[in-house]
Amino acid sequence: MAKRNNNNNDLNEVVKQLADVAQQLAERNNNNNPNPAGELFKKIAQSKPPTYQGEPDSTVLGNWSREFDKLFVAVACPNESKVSSVAYYLRGEADLWRQQNEQAERALPNFGWNVFKEQVRDKFYPIFLQKHKADEFLELNMGTMSVTEYYIKFIELSRFAEDTVATDRQKARRFEKGLPLSLQRKLSGQVFDNLDELYGRAAYLHVLELKEKAEKAELEAREKRKEPMTSSGPFGNQNNFKKQKFNNHQSNNFQNNRNNQGGRNFPKENRNHPGDRNQRIYYCKRCSNNH
Template sequence: MKSTRNKVEDNVAAPTNAELAQNMVQLIQTIGSVLVQNKHQQRLKNRNDVAKLVAKRNPPCYLGQEDPLILEDWIRTFDKLFDAINCPADQRINTAAYYLRQEADNWWATTAPTLRQQPDFSWETFKEAMRKRFYPEHVRAEKYEEFLHLKQIGMTVQEYHSKFLNLARFAPTLVPDEIEKTNKFIRGLNFETQKALCVSECQTLNDAYNKAGKHYRVQQLQKKTLKR
């Protein structure tokens, strides 16, 4: 019996080197296919996770208004949101595009095929494309001029500060650093407030805003007292 088993084993030919190589190739291909499939499934899961995380924050939709303040607020919202959830760079465009509506959605549907063909197309270039479409050069120039001549006249310090911050985004060359920004803010204040701030040097915009706010409050209290 033992002799018969040995004869059978002797008759089984050992695999050749070619067969071993072929088996190895097939094994590698199988492993590769599994890895690709797992990677694809993981990518889909990640996309779904990102979509859910963004949806939970209930971000605004952009309708395509040619108002740079509305667009910049929308962009800034998604910039902060993507950073907060660590959104992968390759998922930012599709995620944000889902929140385009009306004219903005029509624009994206028309231009997306062309923009996606650009080798360096990214979230940053997507934002620039939106800016070029929804607030062209003449609108930017209007905002620049508005900031250039901005004064507090008719506004509270808080209202002036808010408008100053909104418009400063459209004139970075006028306020390239914190000192220039602070000086520009002070020059736009009412004359009495400017005189009050000359007593103490303001190194930052926030410092100037706080001091101007305190002076404005004192002025309002003084006016109320004189009316009594």
């Protein structure tokens, strides 16, 4: 019996020592981090997050909320501290709206960062504007844009039509529908379940298409520079030009032969006489002799 009491006493002593160690560690941690909220705010401020002033612009609002989504993950921000951290980066009309509705917001069930984002969007980007963007997405096509510009616009507007393109395969089909017919024909027979895969293939084909057009235009320009004279030229068409050139050559040869004879006329004895009617004389155009 005495032995069992001794064992109990030893166990109690060990538990007490462990409790003392845990208390010491907690005190040391508190001394190293006297203000956890202040340290969190400092980490957020070092990243220089964007401010929001209540602009009715989907791009500005979307970029603002996404930046804080990434920042909260990077600094391991607790859920209960997210809204209070974001509130500091509201300006202008957005800041006034926050101050007027802060108490009512906190009374909402499950209030947190996700609920707060929805409230900001409903306030500064109302439903009718969201519907306008959804209609713009449904009518979107590449037109004169590059494939990259079309892809960026597609991603931006697709957020307003999530019911229409709920899956990645639906996004790929809708993206292909907005491409020019020339690219659609080159992509025919291929099924893409991934939007990014389709985008990469379409961008590659578009580069080849632009290259072919540039080479064709350069070839046509070269052919145009080498084009012979037409009927509007000084010698008429090409056949007339060759004929005129040949006649000029013959005339020049004949004149040169006459000059070689010293400019004299053919000798009189070589001319025809009245009594020599049956005799035919031929004057050579090259040497002026009768042969």
